[in-house]
């Protein structure tokens with residue numbers, strides 16, 4: 374009379390409350406074997422050992438043990454949504470990219486917003502840059518516009534990225550702080566990196582504590598190229614402008630929101646979309662030719678500089694609407710893979726050294742994060758246009774090319790698979806390159822303060838006060854006074870009143886200005 378299940382042992386005749394009895398929802402194993410009892414393992418008697426024979430137990434535990442994949446090395450915490458991009462103004466005279474040519478055309482998109490420094494389990498309202506990554510599933514393949522909510526970056530050359538990220542993330546010995554810039558290592562690094570100070574000014578401004586993901590701007594940061602049917606190149610910078618307006622909170626609010634609801638931004642986006650209040654952004658472009666680029670007082674290939682909108686106006690060409698939440702966070706938001714190198718024919722890269730490093734880095738990290746070379750088979754990453762090539766095999770290959778031939782050239786005629794298309798295929802812009810091979814940057818890359826000052830002076834008095842308060846607060850957390858002094862020495866090259874306010878707030882004497890390269894912009898001091 375040994376009971377065969379827990380329910381039976383409870384004396385209710387074998388019925389468990391977990392069993393629906395509806396055959397349409399019968400639970401199965403991964404192999405499709407129907408499950409009769411998923412709550413009790415197979416044991417040698419009610420008090421005996423658990424049996425190795427129980428394949429259902431083993432499968433359930435094995436699978437659970439492998440649920441985690443590495444979180445993103447940066448931008449680990451994020452939230453994603455589906456949407457649509459509609460073109461309202463054609464750029465056909467500048468580009469052969471289909472997605473930017475046909476007015477009224479709608480292109481399916483997936484967007485992931487993120488913080489940068491914190492781990493996946495950190496909180497939303499950290500003082501941090503926000504990622505704004507957009508995947509457009511165009512008729513000519515996926516176009517990923519992987520931007521941030523700040524138009525410039527901390528570093529000019531990708532070789533500095535590992536150092537930047539190590540300095541921003543948790544300190545190696547103690548493992549904290551994990552989502553704040555307020556610590557010795559970040560300020561040690563920034564104070565030794567004059568090129569970071571334009572972005573540091575943005576980081577200390579209200580921009581880095583947005584009210585909502587719905588109220589941030591987005592920037593592609595780098596110059597890209599548009600290439601038209603004649604092969605002519607036009608430089609372009611991409612902007613996303615929120616129709617909800619640009620809005621931030623103040624630090625006091627951010628701290629309270631983080632305490633009350635660490636998921637505030639993620640919940641806010643989810644609820645807005647869920648209730649039909651779809652957020653929208655206009656896509657803007659700054660278009661300029663080589664002559665305009667040459668006339669700028671700085672190098673547009675320097676990602677720590679922006680092109681003022683007064684000099685090259687932003688032309689609005691389309692609208693992004695986020696209209697559908699994900700069905701499954703892991704399948705979509707966690708497994709989506711963006712890469713700056715994903716561009717359709719008609720869009721190409723500039724020679725920005727930061728961009729070139731990114732083009733390598735994203736694919737490289739995704740090969741590890743998503744377990745091999747076939748992550749484009751995952752639905753959120755799969756192009757919506759036909760995909761035809763001779764690449765095959767590898768872990769988790771879902772779709773291998775059909776047919777006899779798996780190489781080119783081949784002479785199998787129509788059965789021989791896809792062929793190159795010189796007319797419609799992607800062609801890199803033909804540019805002259807002749808210069809000594811050297812670890813060099815162009816001269817104006819050394820002007821680190823002109824645009825930092827321009828940004829500070831563009832702020833309203835109340836915004837300037839917030840920025841000064843943020844610097845005092847953050848630097849007051851730095852334990853070494855020499856690091857504080859080195860940080861303030863950069864502010865002396867940006868704005869002397871700001872430097873004095875911060876030194877005063879920190880109760881320290883005003884240090885000498887940092888040794889500075891000649892400013893290129895003629896701005897009031």
Ligand code: HEM
Pocket residue numbers: 444445446447448451485486487503504505506519520521525526530531534593594595676709710711727730731734735738739742
């Ligand atoms: C992730 C933006 C610079 C390497 C991301 C994401 C964004 C972003 C938005 C998150 C993508 C997502 O939601 O999945 C930017 C911007 C940069 C920049 C705007 C400068 C203008 C760099 C550089 C490197 C780099 C210089 C390396 C050389 C990475 C890596 C990831 C990442 C490895 C994780 C990707 C993944 O695991 O899928 N970046 N980034 N980023 N970024 Fe960047």
